[in-house]
Amino acid sequence: MEISSLSGGAGVAAGGAVKLIVDGNLGKLARWLRALGCDTAIHEGRADRYLLRRALLEDRIAVTKSRRLAARPFRGRLILIAADRWEEQLAETVSSLDLSFDARAVLGRCLDCNETLSEVEKSTVEGLVPAYIFETQAAFRRCGRCGRIFWAGSHAERMLRVMRSRIPSRLP
Structure with missing residues (x-):
């Protein structure tokens, strides 16, 4: 950031x-x-x-x-x-x-644990995410503390829209 x-x-x-x-x-x-x-x-x-x-x-x-x-x-x-x-x-x-944000940092932390997310191989999340998500998403990240898996789905797009509407000049 x-x-x-x-x-x-x-x-x-x-x-x-x-x-x-x-x-x-x-x-x-x-x-x-x-x-x-x-x-x-x-x-x-x-x-x-x-x-x-x-x-x-x-x-x-x-x-x-x-x-x-x-x-x-x-x-x-x-x-x-x-x-x-x-x-x-x-x-x-x-x-x-007076913060401005790096695009790589946005949506890069676990919302529950606060840990930085790590990229993981797609094959490692098979069976851990819904089949449709596994088939339609290319990239996944995981929290090293709680194990929660994240992907750039429609929820991420909605969150970015909300953030851009609240702090438009601060996001890339």
Whole structure:
């Protein structure tokens, strides 16, 4: 993923990839950020202060809707989200970080686990995907953590359309 305005510091990995951690109540936003290729952890359970601690330990940018959490002293970077709908939250997050995306990174992470997907030989997924999908798709990717298999079907096209409608100037 290309990062246009972040060149280092909290939440920026080597090579310029952004790393985020979001509140558990921003799970839908997290899945869409993952679809864009962002390394996005979800903080579930436990007190909010642990989200900030985890952000520092994992060198991630914290993303929250909690004004109370945003008011706490924090040495890292934090984005306070104002929007209630995930579509607006996505646009707000991307705009706050001034992100632009590499086409290779989009749809390159597991939406459930956050792991980077690996390309696999078509023959290795026979019997693991519906027969019609196996016959009509040429390329498959798999999550190394959960084993979920992904392909560029109509769902991927719909997701790209949604992303382009929400953040049109940021996608290739």
